[in-house]
Amino acid sequence: MRNAEFDREKVLRSAMNAFMSKGFANTSMQDIKKATGLHPGSIYCAFENKRGLLLAALEQYRLDKETEFKQFFPTNKSVTDNLKTYLESVVTECISCDNTQACLMTKSLNETAEQDLEIQKITSDNLARFQQALADKFEQAKKENSIALEKNSEHLARYFLMGIYGLRTFAQTHPEPIVLKQLAEQLYQDVLR
Amino acid sequence: MRNAEFDREKVLRSAMNAFMSKGFANTSMQDIKKATGLHPGSIYCAFENKRGLLLAALEQYRLDKETEFKQFFPTNKSVTDNLKTYLESVVTECISCDNTQACLMTKSLNETAEQDLEIQKITSDNLARFQQALADKFEQAKKENSIALEKNSEHLARYFLMGIYGLRTFAQTHPEPIVLKQLAEQLYQDVLR
């Protein structure tokens, strides 16, 4: 008997970062070895192949982001304030120009869109799940009387998500903090109007 | 003496489509051969290498998109109506789920961001140029009294562009026409409010 030596979560987070900064196709096994510290054999033993590593990394990313998202919504503050804080954190993430600036879901969706239906489904489903989480928050905001009852929570969630996508792409060309904050501010205003 | 047989613009448009549907890294020379009808030797003779082909395709894309954009702004109609028509055309393009749905600029920016500074600069500059074209339209809209004079044209252009980016990404997960049209409609309202 002998247990695996590596920490699965750490390895997956390293792999996530590698995929986010270089993309899946441009990340070689050597890059992965450098990032994770694991030799090819171990990777193949644990995740079957490079694609399997991406699938596992996507799942870990989902878990991490869901946990992170929940932490932005403490019940002692209003949902709308929390949404604002969350949006500001997205901007902060965009500004801190490290390789983690992209979203692994959208990046993978973009790269493997037409070529890998399973990955397309996984990423689409996860983004839809995030959208639903947002819709739940808007529904809650109605109960707190922060937004009008006649508003459609699902539409608001879609629009907010669209804004985040846009913000992220925009940040790749203009990483100027002031500009990004201004855009986020208007997005927030427009959604909560 | 002998002239080249192929039509450079046609070849570049075929290459553009190949790169947009599969991405740069995932498009092999065989794919390019199939798409353009040109054998490797001819490609290398005309564009130096695969990357050179991308650079030429990016330039052609810019030219094509600038021409297309101008056609959306006939002077016999109001700028705001033209902007609306343009936005609707973006949605239509997203819906017609063919491989041309993505924008070659953002796709290339996403894929080669950290690895190729020259391509990063080219794509960023071209997107900034597009943003300026939008700002000009908003400035013009002020003169037509369609938007308030105190509005900042540059901010409006950035926000509008952010919306287009978001719309395009959103369309990859939800290509439902009604939803996309609704999002575009609100974007238009929010910008012109």
Add this chain to the structure above:
DNA sequence: TCCTTTCTTGAATGTTCATTCAAGATACTC
């Protein structure tokens, strides 16, 4: 302490790919 089981290692493998190049084809010039 030794044995067995499992994990780790990294060189070897075979494939895919961008790129090259020499032979062949074609159009233009004189």
Add this chain to the structure above:
DNA sequence: GAGTATCTTGAATGAACATTCAAGAAAGGA
């Protein structure tokens, strides 16, 4: 119509890559 310059062709090349595997290392059980 012959000669030449240029373009086209596609097989050959070599590099990079994902993947495999057999040998070595380490941990737990007896």
